[in-house]
Amino acid sequence: MKDMSLIDEKNYTHIDSLGKTNIQSPLQTEYKSRNQPFISSNDKILVHIRDSELADLKGRNISPPSFELAGPREKIYFDPSKLRCALVTCGGLCPGLNDIIRSVVLELYYHYGVRNIYGMRYGLQGFIPRYGHEVIDLKPSSVRNILDMGGSILGSSRGPQDIGEIVDCLERMNIGILFIVGGDGTMNAAGTIADEILQRKLKISIVGIPKTIDNDIYLVSRSFGFDTAVEISTQAIIVAHNEAQAYPNGIGLIKLMGRYSGFIAATAALAQQDVNFVLIPEVDFELEGSHGLFTALEQRLKERGHAVIVAAEGAGQRFFENADQEHDESGNIRLKDIGIFLKNAIINHFKSKNTQINIKYIDPSYIIRSLPANANDSVFCGFLGRHAVHAGMAGKTKLIISRWNNHFVHVPMKSSLGKRKQVSPGGELWSAVLEATGQRILL
Numbered sequence: 001m002k003d004m005s006l007i008d009e010k011n012y013t014h015i016d017s018l019g020k021t022n023i024q025s026p027l028q029t030e031y032k033s034r035n036q037p038f039i040s041s042n043d044k045i046l047v048h049i050r051d052s053e054l055a056d057l058k059g060r061n062i063s064p065p066s067f068e069l070a071g072p073r074e075k076i077y078f079d080p081s082k083l084r085c086a087l088v089t090c091g092g093l094c095p096g097l098n099d100i101i102r103s104v105v106l107e108l109y110y111h112y113g114v115r116n117i118y119g120m121r122y123g124l125q126g127f128i129p130r131y132g133h134e135v136i137d138l139k140p141s142s143v144r145n146i147l148d149m150g151g152s153i154l155g156s157s158r159g160p161q162d163i164g165e166i167v168d169c170l171e172r173m174n175i176g177i178l179f180i181v182g183g184d185g186t187m188n189a190a191g192t193i194a195d196e197i198l199q200r201k202l203k204i205s206i207v208g209i210p211k212t213i214d215n216d217i218y219l220v221s222r223s224f225g226f227d228t229a230v231e232i233s234t235q236a237i238i239v240a241h242n243e244a245q246a247y248p249n250g251i252g253l254i255k256l257m258g259r260y261s262g263f264i265a266a267t268a269a270l271a272q273q274d275v276n277f278v279l280i281p282e283v284d285f286e287l288e289g290s291h292g293l294f295t296a297l298e299q300r301l302k303e304r305g306h307a308v309i310v311a312a313e314g315a316g317q318r319f320f321e322n323a324d325q326e327h328d329e330s331g332n333i334r335l336k337d338i339g340i341f342l343k344n345a346i347i348n349h350f351k352s353k354n355t356q357i358n359i360k361y362i363d364p365s366y367i368i369r370s371l372p373a374n375a376n377d378s379v380f381c382g383f384l385g386r387h388a389v390h391a392g393m394a395g396k397t398k399l400i401i402s403r404w405n406n407h408f409v410h411v412p413m414k415s416s417l418g419k420r421k422q423v424s425p426g427g428e429l430w431s432a433v434l435e436a437t438g439q440r441i442l443l
Contacts, residue, residue, distance in 0.1 A: 103385025
């Protein structure tokens, strides 16, 4: 993430721990047999790697900050024979959720010897007694065939739940580690749960696995599900391009995921270079005027007879600034449908010009969200799940598992929350999109 501000706070990278690690890891015999070293507390990954960034920190007499390297520790905090773990998936569906579940269960069961692993049904609702959701006993047999299934075998839900009741449930069930999979709102709740646990002086580890198909989590270079989303999005682009070419003045319009960040739209346009216009939340655009989208679209149809437009769902929301705002169960603003808006606006514009067009509108969003992960995402999820287990067994808490500078690392929850990773209008990705599409600034 090249455009991030320099991180220089010492506690920005500090990982909390439940206590001393005095128990020999069950992985010791296995690791010694293949001469594989454990990760030590001194193994760190620099946050900043550019010479200019490091020079700036040195000039301010600041030691370069670094994240803890993720991986198995030689000594662990929890006794596996007495440990109970819980796993919950929250928020919207995303390719790879079942891969995460399977990875966590198999690592706990086979490598650490943990036999009490519980799946909480339907997100945070699963902790609240009044909902009456049963708890699933997770074993290798429970997760054997779930990789080819979309969604989450645990289910999910949106919306806040009472933190006190959640911690009460963890106490009643004698849970030692809670693995929580979710987005920004879920990680915020996870941090609050950890704070309540600390206030009650309980020894419960909270380990977060960040989930967002939009790839917009701060201090996370890649999130699971993104690769699958881009792959399926390219298929939608192929369809839109074929439809556009098949008719005079054909226009293919695709709406892709991306509430506040246009990574999927930008990356898919580069992966399948049949796109002429890419609209993302980070880059403003006009419809009318000599430099607006309509004028550029007219020119494209005049020259080539067809056009393909990709719009991220959060693009152009300023066109709805006078509309009433609605919120979902989690408190997020419900975005207005830019896809339908653009379709109708394009139709009305060319109708006013007495020009016949043939427009096809495609929205594959929910198909993508519910699909199984592709091969790359599945492998990635396996790493995330295993590293989450290693962190939890070592008694680390209030952290998320992140990919940073080509390594898996531990990032404090507080450091990632409240900020969002976005496409930089002056960065390499957006510059590549402009070159590949030939799109000019639409302002």
